Amino acid sequence: MGTSSTSATVRRTERTTLTLLVGVFIIDYIDRVMIAVALPLIGAEFGLSRTTQGLVVSAFAIAYLIGQLPGGLLADRVGARPLLVISLVAWSVFTAATGFAPGLAVLLVLRALFGVAQALFPGASFKALAERTTQAGRSRGAGLILASNSVGAGLGPLIVAPLVVAAGWRHTFWIVAAAGLIVGIALWKLLPPPLPRALTEPEGLPEPAKVPVSRVFRNGLVIRCALMFAFFNMLAYGMITWVPSYLVEAKGLSLVAAGVSAAIPQLVNAVGVMIGGWLMSRWFDRDARRLVVPALVVAAVLLVPMLLAESATMFTVLQTLAMFFSALASIGIVGLPLRVLPRDLVGSGMGLVNTGGQLAGVLAPLVMGWLADRFGFAAAFGFLAVSTLAAAAISLTTRSQRVRLGDPVPVKDSVA
Incomplete structure (x- = not known):
């Protein structure tokens, strides 16, 4: 009877936690990508070059990176x-404030504050996941969270583009901010308490309170995952930031049509993340390289014909395929630290990994904007092929099997 009751509590806690986190991550990415959809209108209103428009996106990314x-x-x-609730409410406030921006300087400050607020969320969300799921549920949950990022990035253009056209970019920021505040209230009221530690920690793991945080920051797997995530995420940030502008300016699509075209690859990407997670757990858990390297190489190769595509339809088809194959590799890069870190250190460890990933958010918009201004969009998207191959190369030299933090140390010796 007790075992049955415990199992029911675990299932209920896992389902509720994942439902809430997936919902908030979708709102997170809708808030994050709508600046890219509105960027052509903001750029026209404020008279911004592509490089400066990239700086608007990077202002968020720089603050987001520093805050990880x-x-x-x-x-x-x-x-x-x-921390989850504070982050969501704060970023919703700064989203609303963005709609009042009178010019570039204020816009940059608000986007940076928005980045600080959102930077509090990933570490807290992965910690909430670690505290409220079993080891088996943790990997599945990580896959759903990563997939929800792509769902949000895909739904963002579909929701935001019609709103921008109908209500203007300023009103759109206010509407999305109100939705974020509502979700924040739901999160505060409905998030269940953590499960007992015995149900959430890996078998045989030493007492987590006795493992120093400094050991996490020195761990070779965590550092390599952070570096791989940096190169890997260039593709996602580059596509989110510049595809809408490219389709409007180079292919002559309307803003709404460009939003739909930009959404399709992101939604397919979510499917790719879930398939990649299943493939990892089924066949590639012992050596992620066997999935990560081929998937990233195929993604990079597909970017070449994408650059040469003459029609917007063919561009979108090839972009979708490239992002799908890239998505297959995501759990192999991000998921492993979640499985080896004790729950008391998941926030710190994933903060380091996500720091690497968000470095792409700083560099990709700026580098691609500069390349587009100087050499055209072909050079800008070519940069993504190179960075994707770099992620594959790092993965090829990374042995991630059975990496552990090591034995516990006394608390008095836990400071490096």
């Missing part, structure tokens, strides 16, 4: 629940 490690450390210290 502090956000992860805070999650481990103050707990996931309060």
Whole structure:
């Protein structure tokens, strides 16, 4: 009777937690990508070059990058629940404030504050996942969270583009901000308490409180995953930022049509993440390289004919295929640290990994904007092929099998 009751509690806790986190991540990415959809109108209103438009996106990314490690450390210290709600409410406030921006300077400041607010969320969300799922459920949950990122990135253009056309870009930011505040209230009221530690920690793992945080930051797997994530994420950030503008300017699509075309690859990407997670758990868990390297090489190769595509339809088809194959590799890069880190250090470890991933958010918009201004969009998208191959090369030299943090140390010796 007790075992049956415990199993029911675990299932209910896992389902509720994942439903809430997936929902918030979808809102997170809708908030994040709508700047790209509105960028042509913002650029026209403020008279911004492509390089400066890239800077608007990078202002968020720079703050988001800097905030990853502090956000992860805070999650481990103050707990996931309060940080999740504070982050969501704060970024919704700054989203609404963006709609009042009178010019470039204020817009840059608001996008940076928006980045700080969102930077608190990833570490707290992965900590909430680790505290409220079993080891088996943790990997599945990570896959759903990563897939929800792509769902949000895909739904963003579909929702935002018609709103921008109908209501203007300023009103669109206010509407999405209101939705974020509502979701924040739901998160605070419905997030269940953590499961007992015995149900969530890996078997045989040493007492997590006795493992120093400094060991996480020195762990070779975590560092390599952060570096791979940096190159890997160039493709996602580059596509999110510049595909709508490319389709409007180079292919002559309307803003709404460009939004639909930009959404399709992101939604297919979500399917690719889930398939990649299944493939990892089924056949590639012992050596992720066997999935990651071929998938990324195929993705990079597909970008070449995409660059040469004359029609918007063919461009979208090839972009969709490239992002699908890239998505197959995502769990192999991001998921492993979640499986080897104790739950008390998940926030810190994933903060470091996500720092690498968000470095792409700083570099990709700026580098691609500069390349587009100087050499055209072909050079800008070619940069994504090179960065994707770089991620494959790092993966090829990375042995991720059975990596552990090592034996516990006394608390008094836990400071590096």
